[in-house]
Amino acid sequence: MNPPFERQAVLPLAGLYVFRMLGLFMVLPVLSLYGQSYQGATPALLGLALGVYGFSQAMLQIPFGFLSDKIGRKPMIAFGLILFGLGSVVAATADSVYGLILGRFLQGCGAIASVIMALVADLTAEENRTKAMALIGASIGVSFALALILGPLVTESVGLSGLFWATAGFSIVGLWLLWRRVPQPPPLRQPKDREWRTVLRDAELWRLNFGIFALHFVLMAAFIVLPRYLELNGWGREVHGWIYLPVMLLSFLAMLPFMILGERMGKVKLVYTSAIGLLLCVQLGLWGLSGSAVTAVVALFAFFMAFNLLEATLPSWVSKVASPELKGTATGVYSTWQFTGAFLGGAVGGWVLQVAGMAAVFGLCAVVLLLWLIVSLFQTPPAKPVRYSVRLPKEGDQLALQGLAEMPGVKQVTWVDSDCVALVQVDGRTFNTALLASYEWRPAESV
Incomplete structure (x- = not known):
């Protein structure tokens, strides 16, 4: 493969991620506020509507990844986008909170994250894979920041129903990108098929699965309290989106030299464990130190620099460790743990906040990161291709x-x-x- 071919492949996939994740993230800052107008709405049911997406995602990542190994990546991505669009239509036409929950569940059934990662691995050389995953990760970060700005504006103009119709439109854009802009992967010839159970017996993959679980557990738990932390330190909620956007972009640029150091200089494990250590230091600082407007933004910058680096490194590492004929299955297991971590991080983090306060949530994140740091010390970096x-x-x-x-x-x-x-x-x-x-x-x- 050559770099122009890889750019031709990765850029449309990053665009697909942007439109799909933008549609998902736009709901986050508005559902608890505007969802109260649905028949039968309660705080608990609105919370379920927000979180049920992660449940169906976690449930279907492995089947989608396994089937993509059998029938192809692009057909499974297309099927997932259709399910996501169908769920968006159900949510857009819902009058009751139960219809909203059903729509969100169907949106999550489009569990294509593992398949897209496997397709990126199919279309890129190993030494370029972390850069490709970083681009995908950056696209998710940008869509997250844009969603925090656009979500309230769109909902204020056309309501939650209009927002869900917009997400249905995003799925159509995603289908167009998939079939018109993403190339078919080159024909591959791998060793004879192995049982998919070998993925579940690989200790190295399990360490990486625990890593993505911990990373997204911490992300969701931290974001239960980080908006409030910013507000307490002088940043009104009306400017939060304008903080997230430059912080995400600058943190992405800041992590690039470390990513290059890891890939080109053979220091992947050093960079990986250092990023976990930085996340741990951020959580300990938020837990034990008094904050200010400046230190809050600095902490957010360090958090996202480490997060972006790890978000790019982990799936690249999985694709290098997994057998080629089982990449879809391996990324399916990996994505299941990712969404499980996000679900539990939100649930456990919310409970800890309720019973013990904000500092305890940061302390919980620090404990999870310490466990991850210990696990990472036993990992073996993949061999240079x-x-x-x-x-x-x-x-x-x-x-x-x-x-x-x-x-x-x-x-x-x-x-x-x-x-x-x-x-x-x-x-x-x-x-x-x-x-x-x-x-x-x-x-x-x-x-």
Whole structure:
């Protein structure tokens, strides 16, 4: 693959994420206020309407990822966008809070996060994957900040019903991007299928799953109290969106040098554990120190710099550890833990705030991050990718491709062009180049 091909693939996927997540995030700052007009609405039921999306997301990430390994990434993404659009229509036409809950549940049934991550992994080289995931993460961050500004404005103008109709429109835009702008991944030839249960037995993947669980637990728990923390330190709620937007953009730029250090200098684990440590320090500072208008913004900046770095690193790491033929399944398990962390972070964080106060929530986040930091010390960074360009006996030779794929240490085989050439990606620590003696081969150029 070459960089123009990867940009052609990743930019539309990032745009798809922007439109889909914008539709989801716009509801956050307005549902508890405007949702009181629904028949039968209570604070508990409105909370359920807000959180049920995460429940259905967590429930369906693994099935979507598994099916994408079997029938393809783009069909499953399209199906998920259709479900999301259907849920938006149900919510837009609802009169009662129960119709709203059903609509939100259906929105969450479009559980395509794991499939998009697997597609990004299919379309990018390993050394460029963290950058691709960072771009996806940045698009989510920008959509989050924009949603906090646009959500109240849209709802004030056209009501919650109009907002949900807008999210239905976003799903149509997403379908157009998917089919007209996202290229098909190159044909892949991997080793013979393994049971999907191997994903559940991989200790390294479980450490990464715990990492994304902890990251989104902390995100949701912290955001139960961070808006109030900003308000207490002199930032009125009417300016919060204008704080989040520049903080998100600047924190993304600030984390880029560390991402490059990790990828190009082979310091992935150092950067990874340092980012967890920074998040831990932020939570400890918020827990134990008195704040001011300036320190509140500095803490928010440090929080998002570490968050963005980890949000980009974790899925990239998963895609490198998982077997190629099980990437969809692995990212499905990963995304299940991500949404489970978000659900529990909001639920537990809200309960702790009610019974023990704001400082206790920051303390809870610090405990979770400390556990994650300890777990991260036992992780093994993925090996640097090694690829060889191998000339086949004839164009698209299926037997030769399968023979290459079954060699010990081969991770993935891709037929890259019509010149009888395959790109063979191997584990440099275990692969013996003597196995290629019967082929004309050379080291592939770095991307």
